Amino acid sequence: MARTMAEKVWEEHVVRRAEGEPDLLYIDLHLVHEVTSPQAFEGLRLAGRTLRRPDLTIATEDHNVPTENILLPIADPVSRTQIETLRKNASDFGVRLHPMGDIDQGVVHVIGPQLGLTQPGMTVVCGDSHTSTHGAFGALAFGIGTSQVEHVMATQTLPMAPFKTMAVNVTGTLRPGVTSKDIILAVIAKIGTGGGQGYVIEYRGEAIRSLSMEARMTVCNMSIEAGARAGMIAPDQTTFDYLEGRPHAPKGELWDRAVEHWKSLATDEGAEFDHEVFLDADELSPFVTWGTNPGQGAPLDSAVPDPASFEDDTDRAAAEKALAYMDLAPGTPLREVRVDTVFVGSCTNGRIEDLRAAAEVIRGRRVAEGVRMMIVPGSMRVKEQAAAEGLDQVFREAGAEWREAGCSMCLGMNPDTLKPGERSASTSNRNFEGRQGKGGRTHLVSPLVAAATAVRGTLSSPADL
Amino acid sequence: MEKFTVHTGRAVPLRYSNVDTDQIIPAVYLKRVSRDGFEDGLFAAWRANDPGFVLNRPEYKEGTVLIAGPDFGTGSSREHAVWALQNYGFKAVLAPRFADIFRGNSLKGGLLTVVLPQQVIERLWEMVEADPATEVTVDLEAREVRAGGITEPFELDDYTRWRLMEGLDDIGLTLRHTDAITEFEKHRKPWLPVTQ
Ligand code: SF4
Numbered sequence: 187m188a189r190t191m192a193e194k195v196w197e198e199h200v201v202r203r204a205e206g207e208p209d210l211l212y213i214d215l216h217l218v219h220e221v222t223s224p225q226a227f228e229g230l231r232l233a234g235r236t237l238r239r240p241d242l243t244i245a246t247e248d249h250n251v252p253t254e255n256i257l258l259p260i261a262d263p264v265s266r267t268q269i270e271t272l273r274k275n276a277s278d279f280g281v282r283l284h285p286m287g288d289i290d291q292g293v294v295h296v297i298g299p300q301l302g303l304t305q306p307g308m309t310v311v312c313g314d315s316h317t318s319t320h321g322a323f324g325a326l327a328f329g330i331g332t333s334q335v336e337h338v339m340a341t342q343t344l345p346m347a348p349f350k351t352m353a354v355n356v357t358g359t360l361r362p363g364v365t366s367k368d369i370i371l372a373v374i375a376k377i378g379t380g381g382g383q384g385y386v387i388e389y390r391g392e393a394i395r396s397l398s399m400e401a402r403m404t405v406c407n408m409s410i411e412a413g414a415r416a417g418m419i420a421p422d423q424t425t426f427d428y429l430e431g432r433p434h435a436p437k438g439e440l441w442d443r444a445v446e447h448w449k450s451l452a453t454d455e456g457a458e459f460d461h462e463v464f465l466d467a468d469e470l471s472p473f474v475t476w477g478t479n480p481g482q483g484a485p486l487d488s489a490v491p492d493p494a495s496f497e498d499d500t501d502r503a504a505a506e507k508a509l510a511y512m513d514l515a516p517g518t519p520l521r522e523v524r525v526d527t528v529f530v531g532s533c534t535n536g537r538i539e540d541l542r543a544a545a546e547v548i549r550g551r552r553v554a555e556g557v558r559m560m561i562v563p564g565s566m567r568v569k570e571q572a573a574a575e576g577l578d579q580v581f582r583e584a585g586a587e588w589r590e591a592g593c594s595m596c597l598g599m600n601p602d603t604l605k606p607g608e609r610s611a612s613t614s615n616r617n618f619e620g621r622q623g624k625g626g627r628t629h630l631v632s633p634l635v636a637a638a639t640a641v642r643g644t645l646s647s648p649a650d651l
Numbered sequence: 652m653e654k655f656t657v658h659t660g661r662a663v664p665l666r667y668s669n670v671d672t673d674q675i676i677p678a679v680y681l682k683r684v685s686r687d688g689f690e691d692g693l694f695a696a697w698r699a700n701d702p703g704f705v706l707n708r709p710e711y712k713e714g715t716v717l718i719a720g721p722d723f724g725t726g727s728s729r730e731h732a733v734w735a736l737q738n739y740g741f742k743a744v745l746a747p748r749f750a751d752i753f754r755g756n757s758l759k760g761g762l763l764t765v766v767l768p769q770q771v772i773e774r775l776w777e778m779v780e781a782d783p784a785t786e787v788t789v790d791l792e793a794r795e796v797r798a799g800g801i802t803e804p805f806e807l808d809d810y811t812r813w814r815l816m817e818g819l820d821d822i823g824l825t826l827r828h829t830d831a832i833t834e835f836e837k838h839r840k841p842w843l844p845v846t847q
Pocket residue numbers: 248249293294295314316532533534592593596597614615
């Protein structure tokens with residue numbers, strides 16, 4: 187029978203199947219960070235358990251880490267405790283850890299692919315919803331809660347209820363200045379933040395095929411913003427080229443065997459999805475959010491919508507509440523929305539291509555008066571690469587701040603936050619109330635829009651410069 | 652984990668849709684390394700800034716059943732959201748739709764999340780707003796919610812229901828199948844990466 191890619195990967199990982207019970211799935215890679223792991227390690231300790239496969243586990247420090255003065259002790263005592271707890275746990279339980287300052291440290295979803303640990307056909311989990319990022323390689327990758335983190339630590343498996351499959355077909359060709367971030371923001375606006383609930387989304391079509399590996403990660407990253415369990419893209423030559431030669435990629439004869447297998451993972455001709463969505467890339471333009479959930483977005487060319495224009499009661503109430511929080515009047519052209527801060531970073535858009543794109547726009551220009559622009563590379567390797575290309579200079583000369591790697595203002599657990607009432611254009615993935623700091627207001631944008639916005643001080647695209 | 656069979660208690664009407672886990676518990680409250688003490692973080696921004704917020708109203712102080720709008724628990728996978736609700740005293744959440752990860756987390760941890768049709772949620776809201784002393788019963792055994800004149804069945808798969816009613820921890824259940832895991836490991840693809 188013709189099967190989808192997600193079904194194939196699932197089937198390859200079933201350890202045990204029993205009538206009336208969820209399938210027990212084997213987990214190939216477990217990524218760990220400091221926020222969602224302490225209670226899991228503690229649970230193991232209390233039960234006298236160990237990690238079944240520390241060799242399939244890797245940890246990093248990302249959510250809490252400061253992005254300045256990283257050689258000094260962390261000022262916030264609670265953040266410090268969490269980092270110290272991870273260090274102790276990693277050492278007690280034999281888990282490889284990349285601590286602050288280490289060359290392989292970075293946001294968990296940036297370092298996995300970078301090390302070549304994320305490969306097609308794998309099951310990847312992490313106590314973090316943006317684990318969906320790894321699906322860009324054709325892996326089945328999903329975020330889990332702390333109880334499940336403990337479960338994977340103890341058993342290297344997870345009991346999983348079945349999912350439904352959705353195809354998001356993006357046809358056509360992206361116009362210049364339109365990026366994979368705009369694709370995914372448009373997808374979420376179309377299907378809604380609950381539209382993907384219960385589904386694994388497979389992104390397909392020529393516009394997806396033509397994306398680089400990093401751009402694909404941006405798309406899969408935000409699958410969770412559409413409510414989906416996971417997002418996936420079939421592995422192809424782009425995937426293999428990205429992986430070949432990375433530290434943990436297979437080598438020699440194993441590489442050939444692996445590639446052969448990976449090629450067999452693509453969804454079979456004639457396989458049926460439970461739901462299909464179509465989007466025409468030719469019609470897309472730079473997209474920004476105006477509200478407080480990632481589905482509340484619109485083309486930059488348009489205006490803040492009038493809540494009265496929403497037919498559904500729930501949507502209307504949500505729009506009213508969002509506009510009040512965002513302090514935006516209906517009908518305001520989005521291009522006129524003034525920001526205080528521009529944040530380039532996160533596991534959505536903190537990779538080298540993102541920094542290159544932003545640098546290209548800002549090169550030879552200045553960050554607008556009164557605007558703070560922060561560049562936070564997704565990992566130390568990205569930072570090093572960017573510096574080798576002179577991008578740090580480009581940003582500094584424009585008046586932007588050049589920081590160390592971490593989650594930073596994506597969620598504001600470290601000192602990088604918005605003040606109450608401040609407004610940001612951010613390349614991250616969530617515009618929830620207070621996400622970037624209590625009372626802060628967030629507009630989600632692509633790196634190109636972020637850079638152009640920094641220059642003009644209002645939401646803008648490079649075409650406006 | 653505590654067993655869940657039937658719970659009866661007062662309810663709290665939360666008339667918002669899309670309540671994400673950053674609202675349930677903001678990131679600054681995630682720094683504890685144990686599973687308790689998260690009640691202070693529950694809906695912290697709304698509790699601090701909005702005097703009219705439902706949890707700030709004395710008549711809803713004793714609520715143990717939260718009744719929310721669609722897409723409750725979207726966003727971050729933080730299980731702290733479940734702990735915060737439990738630490739605060741909630742035993743069950745009723746909503747028309749839950750985000751998947753939140754739902755999974757809640758059912759692992761013994762916080763019963765119940766999916767009810769939007770109209771039923773609306774009627775419950777009205778009932779509880781008219782009389783905050785209304786008692787709502789969430790009966791896992793019978794798989795139904797009862798309040799005033801309402802008796803509404805809900806769905807939950809047999810396996811999860813059994814696990815919650817027995818108060819069973821997933822890890823213990825899976826460890827019964829260690830042989831199957833060991834057997835599976837013998838046949839994994841030879842190129843799969845190891846971290847050490
Ligand atoms: S960068 Fe943001 S979304 Fe990504 S893992 Fe960190 S906090 Fe989560």
